[in-house]
Amino acid sequence: MHRSRRFAALAGRNINRETFVEPWAEAGLMVADSPYDPPASLQLKNGQIVEMDGRQRDEFDAIDLFIATHAINLAVAEEAMSTPAKQIARMLTDINIPREQVARLVSGCTPARLVEIMRHMNVLEMMTAMAKMRIRRIPANQAHVTNFREHPALLAADAAEAALRGFAEVETTVRVARFAPFNALAILVGTQTGRGGVLTQCSVEESLGLRLAMKGLTTYAETLSVYGTERTFVDGDDTPWSKAFLASAYASRGVKIRFTSGTGSEALMGHAEKRSMLYLEARCLLVVRGAGSQGVQNGSISCIALPESLPGGVRAVLAENLLAAMLGLEVASGNDALASHSEIRKTAKLMLQFIPGTDFIFSGYSAIPKRDNLFGGGNFDADDLDDYNVLQRDMQIDGGLKPITEDQALHIRQRAAQAIQAVYRELGFPPITDEEVEAAVVAHSSDDMPPRDIVPDLAAADQFLTSDVNFLAVIAALEKSGFDDVAGNILQMGRERLAGDYLQPSAIFDENFQVRSAINDPNNYSGPGTGYRPEGQRWQEIQNLPQVKPPQAFIDGNTGQPLARLAELEPAAAGTQAEVIVAVGPAFGTALTHTINGLSHESVLEAILTGIASEGMLARIIKVYHTADCGAIGYVGSRLSGSGIAIGLQSRGTTIIHKKGQPPLHNLELFPQSPSLTLETFQHIGRNAARYAKGASTTPVAVKIDNGARLRLIVKTTLMHRREIDEVREHQLPLELRFDWEPNE
Amino acid sequence: MSDPKYPLMQNAADQLRALSGRSLSEITLDAAASGSLTADDIRIQADTLRQQAEVAEQAGYVQLGANLRRAAELTAVPNNEVLQIYELLRPGRASYTQLIQLAEHLETTYQATVTGGFIREAAEVYKQRSLLR
Numbered sequence: 001m002h003r004s005r006r007f008a009a010l011a012g013r014n015i016n017r018e019t020f021v022e023p024w025a026e027a028g029l030m031v032a033d034s035p036y037d038p039p040a041s042l043q044l045k046n047g048q049i050v051e052m053d054g055r056q057r058d059e060f061d062a063i064d065l066f067i068a069t070h071a072i073n074l075a076v077a078e079e080a081m082s083t084p085a086k087q088i089a090r091m092l093t094d095i096n097i098p099r100e101q102v103a104r105l106v107s108g109c110t111p112a113r114l115v116e117i118m119r120h121m122n123v124l125e126m127m128t129a130m131a132k133m134r135i136r137r138i139p140a141n142q143a144h145v146t147n148f149r150e151h152p153a154l155l156a157a158d159a160a161e162a163a164l165r166g167f168a169e170v171e172t173t174v175r176v177a178r179f180a181p182f183n184a185l186a187i188l189v190g191t192q193t194g195r196g197g198v199l200t201q202c203s204v205e206e207s208l209g210l211r212l213a214m215k216g217l218t219t220y221a222e223t224l225s226v227y228g229t230e231r232t233f234v235d236g237d238d239t240p241w242s243k244a245f246l247a248s249a250y251a252s253r254g255v256k257i258r259f260t261s262g263t264g265s266e267a268l269m270g271h272a273e274k275r276s277m278l279y280l281e282a283r284c285l286l287v288v289r290g291a292g293s294q295g296v297q298n299g300s301i302s303c304i305a306l307p308e309s310l311p312g313g314v315r316a317v318l319a320e321n322l323l324a325a326m327l328g329l330e331v332a333s334g335n336d337a338l339a340s341h342s343e344i345r346k347t348a349k350l351m352l353q354f355i356p357g358t359d360f361i362f363s364g365y366s367a368i369p370k371r372d373n374l375f376g377g378g379n380f381d382a383d384d385l386d387d388y389n390v391l392q393r394d395m396q397i398d399g400g401l402k403p404i405t406e407d408q409a410l411h412i413r414q415r416a417a418q419a420i421q422a423v424y425r426e427l428g429f430p431p432i433t434d435e436e437v438e439a440a441v442v443a444h445s446s447d448d449m450p451p452r453d454i455v456p457d458l459a460a461a462d463q464f465l466t467s468d469v470n471f472l473a474v475i476a477a478l479e480k481s482g483f484d485d486v487a488g489n490i491l492q493m494g495r496e497r498l499a500g501d502y503l504q505p506s507a508i509f510d511e512n513f514q515v516r517s518a519i520n521d522p523n524n525y526s527g528p529g530t531g532y533r534p535e536g537q538r539w540q541e542i543q544n545l546p547q548v549k550p551p552q553a554f555i556d557g558n559t560g561q562p563l564a565r566l567a568e569l570e571p572a573a574a575g576t577q578a579e580v581i582v583a584v585g586p587a588f589g590t591a592l593t594h595t596i597n598g599l600s601h602e603s604v605l606e607a608i609l610t611g612i613a614s615e616g617m618l619a620r621i622i623k624v625y626h627t628a629d630c631g632a633i634g635y636v637g638s639r640l641s642g643s644g645i646a647i648g649l650q651s652r653g654t655t656i657i658h659k660k661g662q663p664p665l666h667n668l669e670l671f672p673q674s675p676s677l678t679l680e681t682f683q684h685i686g687r688n689a690a691r692y693a694k695g696a697s698t699t700p701v702a703v704k705i706d707n708g709a710r711l712r713l714i715v716k717t718t719l720m721h722r723r724e725i726d727e728v729r730e731h732q733l734p735l736e737l738r739f740d741w742e743p744n745e
Numbered sequence: 746m747s748d749p750k751y752p753l754m755q756n757a758a759d760q761l762r763a764l765s766g767r768s769l770s771e772i773t774l775d776a777a778a779s780g781s782l783t784a785d786d787i788r789i790q791a792d793t794l795r796q797q798a799e800v801a802e803q804a805g806y807v808q809l810g811a812n813l814r815r816a817a818e819l820t821a822v823p824n825n826e827v828l829q830i831y832e833l834l835r836p837g838r839a840s841y842t843q844l845i846q847l848a849e850h851l852e853t854t855y856q857a858t859v860t861g862g863f864i865r866e867a868a869e870v871y872k873q874r875s876l877l878r
Contacts, residue, residue: 211828239835242835247812250816252794292810472782472783491774497787505804515754517752
């Protein structure tokens with residue numbers, strides 16, 4: 001068989017590094033609608049659920065029992081279950097039906113009924129529904145900050161930068177579990193240097209996580225994982241009751257939590273019980289709700305590559321995000337693990353959460369490079385930060401981030417690294433040297449950090465964890481070292497624990513340390529003209545990328561002193577001799593002095609005249625004032641040319657060779673790609689024009705095709721053309737120009 | 746309609762007290778820097794959690810409200826004991842009797858009747874689903 005060169009090229013594309021598998025229902029490798037998924041059903045007897053989704057109560061497993069006891073609103077269950085799924089699906093996208101009304105019905109649905117509702121919806125409808133059902137009005141974003149060396153100064157610096165960039169939450173984790181208290185401490189100090197009120201967590205084993213929270217080193221916890229089958233739940237070493245207890249334990253210490261679930265985990269752990277991923281996720285979400293968690297991190301999370309290997313996987317992941325929002329849960333919507341090798345595919349996937357907005361669009365945007373990410377990469381990472389900011393600007397969407405300048409980043413990184421250095425010094429931890437601080441300020445990744453002896457660090461971390469020293473000592477250390485603002489922010493996080501306002505659904509703190517949650521800032525989207533969209537100051541902030549330049553800056557290099565060697569004479573008369581006219585645009589040599597690719601107008605004229613002279617032909621230069629159009633300039637020139645041949649030349653370099661008698665747009669040769677034109681090209685153009693004037697046979701000038709030129713230079717082109725048009729004088733006849741030049745011989 | 750008191754930090758700050766009984770206004774940077782604050786000075790009180798439970802319930806977040814009511818009870822339980830209870834509730838850790846005794850202990854020592862009931866419920870399910878030790 002022949003090898004198609006096209007197929008060979010496609011085979012080399014990143015998309016073909018992905019894994020694609022056929023669905024296999026028996027193994028749970030089906031994203032939705034497995035033939036083994038139960039039909040939705042619900043029977044009540046004496047105020048108790050006696051049948052749910054085709055199972056009798058005596059067949060209920062622990063998850064069924066938990067859901068039946070805690071998760072379903074029995075007051076509306078019969079109404080909800082008798083409302084057709086399609087009708088609820090339509091209510092979700094109907095802008096005339098408010099969120100609360102849909103949420104009320106959803107609260108009485110069983111897992112199978114939730115999945116049936118999704119069956120009627122395509123991704124566009126799900127996105128519309130998400131925009132309405134998200135519980136907090138303004139979307140936000142969460143960052144992952146880790147590094148493989150677990151360097152405290154780098155963690156603090158990266159956390160500070162993440163906070164400055166706008167992330168409302170920052171999550172870290174460990175490579176070596178014993179580092180947990182130190183890593184939690186570093187991002188606490190870092191974030192509160194960057195911006196007070198950013199919530200922080202350290203993802204570790206459940207009990208250790210609770211201990212960190214009790215010490216005040218974390219302000220929320222997220223990795224309370226739940227699963228959709230009993231076997232998987234038990235393999236995860238928990239039950240719905242132990243997880244619910246854990247949720248209460250955190251709340252009793254004033255600490256926010258959200259649970260974690262996501263499609264694919266049950267299949268991956270081998271106990272999917274032939275159910276589809278989405279059905280199992282619906283069970284998870286009812287456990288989350290039943291346990292009283294205010295929210296959930298879902299969207300397949302670390303299993304994302306599994307649903308993405310299956311047909312409809314990305315749609316199912318959006319469906320699970322939407323189900324969570326429908327259930328009144330805060331949604332931190334995944335996008336936190338490497339989902340694809342393909343930049344196109346990873347971005348396309350993101351759009352499903354980015355466009356409607358979720359409570360946290362990423363449950364971990366990797367604010368550090370991929371190789372430093374201890375969560376297994378991120379769908380987007382530090383290298384994509386500018387891309388992300390541009391996406392916000394392109395679509396006028398608030399994705400939770402803002403552009404910052406390099407100076408701002410360096411400044412905040414230095415303060416954060418110095419702050420953690422001070423804390424280590426005051427608390428007697430192994431010192432952080434000035435050299436380490438300086439490295440952390442400018443670092444992109446762990447590779448930029450000097451090596452650090454981790455043995456004493458680990459010993460100090462162990463001691464810190466078991467001691468009574470808590471975040472109050474950290475506050476004192478910071479205050480003593482002159483970091484009053486950072487100390488004040490950490491103390492304020494402690495004061496917030498007393499109030500517990502941030503235990504409410506989807507709570508974050510804004511830049512003024514004010515809580516914003518689904519209670520005091522609920523989503524009020526109900527169609528065009530309602531709800532949140534970035535406007536005013538926030539929209540300005542999104543627009544003002546450091547890369548943005550004022551229009552004038554684009555043509556600064558194309559302006560200068562008017563050409564001293566080029567003088568205007570009387571109005572140009574019609575020629576009678578054999579000649580080529582070079583007709584230039586109104587800004588040529590005056591308002592503009594260089595072509596788009598920086599060739600001086602003098603050198604361009606010299607090149608053209610050299611070309612004309614090389615064929616022994618005379619040349620005349622005129623300036624056309626009444627038009628800036630290249631075709632029209634050449635047309636006017638040809639009518640004044642004794643030979644009928646003219647070269648029309650716009651100030652930006654676009655050139656035409658025109659012959660008298662032909663209509664303006666019918667030319668001998670056209671050179672529309674001004675950025676590709678070199679002095680050699682211009683000389684060749686002059687020579688060809690002269691040959692046309694002599695009636696000699698002529699081969700057109702070959703020019704390079706550069707399809708990127710328009711992309712790179714369209715703004716500059718627009719502004720240069722505008723400058724040319726500014727010089728147009730409608731009633732001014734073409735003027736003869738004298739150019740002080742002699743051919744080299 | 747959301748509770749007009751929410752957020753408490755804004756609307757009821759003068760009534761906020763720490764678990765220790767100290768009022769919020771005493772939780773200052775100076776106090777922290779001089780080392781006069783203790784861990785209980787930065788812990789939430791049961792009453793505050795119950796107020797937050799009411800806020801949640803009024804806004805329709807019924808299960809969150811129930812969670813915060815269990816949490817209110819757990820404010821009285823020391824850190825180590827909380828960690829131990831969590832450990833016992835994990836699958837295969839406790840016998841039925843142990844869980845019932847745990848519930849009784851919480852009910853009598855800390856008046857944690859909601860949490861006690863929750864653990865009794867778990868004990869029944871664990872027995873039924875072979876999740877006991």
